[in-house]
Amino acid sequence: MSKTVKLRKGLDIRLVGEADKVTADLAMPKTVSIKPTDFHGLVPKMAVKPGDKVQAGSVIFFDKYNDAVKYVSPVSGEIAEIVRGEKRRILEVRINADANTEYVQGSPVAPASADAESVKQTMLSAGLWPFITQRPLGVVANPEAAPKAIFISGFDSAPLAPDYDFILHGQDEAFQAGVDALAKLTTGKVYLGLNAKVKADAALENAKNVVVNRFEGKHPAGNVGTQIHHIDPINKGEFVFTVNVQDVVIIGKYFLTGKFDATKLVAYTGSEATNRKYYKTVIGANVADLVKNNVAGDNVRVVSGNALTGTSIGAEGCLSYYDNQITILPEGDQYKFFLTKGWLGPGFDKFSASKLFPTWLNSSKKYTLDTNLNGEERGFVVTGEMERVFPFDILPMQLIKACITDDIDGMENLGIYEVVPEDFALCEYVCTSKVEIQEKVRQGLDLIQKECM
Incomplete structure (x- = not known):
């Protein structure tokens, strides 16, 4: 049964730099990287070597301890390099992408009429399974686990988060096909969380085979963990699967076409970003061409993801597997004079979670915040914050x-x-x-x- 949840706790960090609701195409990146480090706990076993030719959907590596879970290439091209770290740990698999993508052609499947086992095997063989994460642990789902429910959050409340209503516009069929496929993986329900204050796009509002719940409140109202906690909490021994809405679309496209189409819209955000738009690119795309002429200064931090949970990737880095956002922030490595910008300053340009600075009187003002921690690690004491x-x-x-x-x-x-x-x-x-x-x-x-x- 649908319900509306009003959250009283949370915090909206109002940053400058939201992406305009404009879509722009990016040329196919020269390099794409799939990083095993994006999948916590994964020990990859390589299925390719440098110089091998691959197509979009070709297996790159698989889980050493569960070889049914395969990780595939988002593009066609040539394996350029396998980057290793300490103890020969695999950090990246770099692929030189072709200008025109060739796909491994699978067979379209109607998920609504297929049985659960055939849907699962299709997702495993096509490399779609890594899009599904499980709780507890927050890792790629175990195919042998029996989830009591599947959760999809239809909105993101993080700082400068992408607008999924804008992203999903016109993708009703693919989203529904993805939902129908996921519904076969559980004997429970598929829950879709929507923003109670905004009417969602038709792809979300008209979705079938889901239970829609609405959430009202500050961040983290859009986090799937918050929604699970208030709808169907997890006890020891239970499992819940979660999937991002854009990944649901990728899953749906495969069932409709038989192709692993890894294209997605990525929000380019942040106070130091210029030409902020939604760019069409692929999973693991190198961001160098995008960032090169679209930053306001030299001393910036390029983050794959949002400012709270994202990963610093540098100006030559690659988009992480699960991220739908790039955030450009000013680097906080400059000293601040304590009487003006430091701890004794008046704070007219500072955001605060408390009422320490007078800016709390203006609830609509947005701020340019850098990455400075404003202090070093200290005693972990009870404060109530x-x-x-x-x-x-x-x-x-x-x-x-x-x-x-x-x-x-x-x-x-x-x-x-x-x-x-x-x-x-x-x-x-x-x-x-x-x-x-x-x-x-x-x-x-x-x-x-x-x-x-």
Whole structure:
């Protein structure tokens, strides 16, 4: 049954640099990179070597411990390099892309009339399975797990987040086909979360085979973890699958055409970005050509994803597998005079989660914020800051401390099975300790996976 959830906790960080609702085509990037590091816990086993020719949909590597889960090329071209790090760990597989994409041709399948096993096998063989992540742990879903539900968030509330209503316009058929395929993977329901304050695009509003729930409130209202917690919380021993809306479309396109079409619209955002639009590109695209002439200064940080959870990739880096946004922020490596811009300054140009600065009186003002932490790591003490922005019925401070101290019983009792690192991004932002909270939560989840799963 559909419901509307009003969240009282959260925080909207109002940044300058939202992308205009304009679509622009990018030329096929010269280089595309698939990074095993985008899939936490993956140990890849290569299926190709440098010099091999591949098509879009060709298997690049697979999971060493579950060879049914395959990772495929988003473009056609030649394997240029396999980048390795310490202990020969594979960091990237770089592909020199062809100007015109050739596809591995599969067979279209009508998911609504297919049985569950054939849908699963189609997704596994076509390389679509990595689009599905599971909770607990926040990793690529285990094909043998039986999810009690599947969750899709139809909006993003993060800073400068892409507008999925704009992105999905005109893709009704592909989205519905993707939903129908996902529905075969669970005996439970497929839940679609929408923004209660905005009428969604027809692709979302008219979707069938889903239970629509609406969420009203500040970020993280659009996070799928928040929606799971308020609709169907996870207990120990249970699994929930999650999929991003753009990835649902990619899944749907495969079932309609038999082709692994990895194109997506990516929002180019941030105060230091110029020519901010939605660019049509592919998963893993090199951003060098886009960033080269579209930044306002030299001292910037290029982030794949949003400002809270994204990854710094540099001006020559590649879009991460699950990201639909590029954010260009001013680098915060400059000293600030303490009487004007520092800790004794009046703060007329500063955003604050509290009422420390007078800018709280203007609730519509947007800010240009840099990456400066404004301090070093300090004592992790109880302040009450995190509880004001964390809309879960979970004690965030106590759970984080349990993660830091490797307290397995404490983590289980405090709700570790419900959360992933992104759920704590706002906690990390407001906490005066400067502790890398998302990293600590990930370490806790890794310990739970090792000892309890």
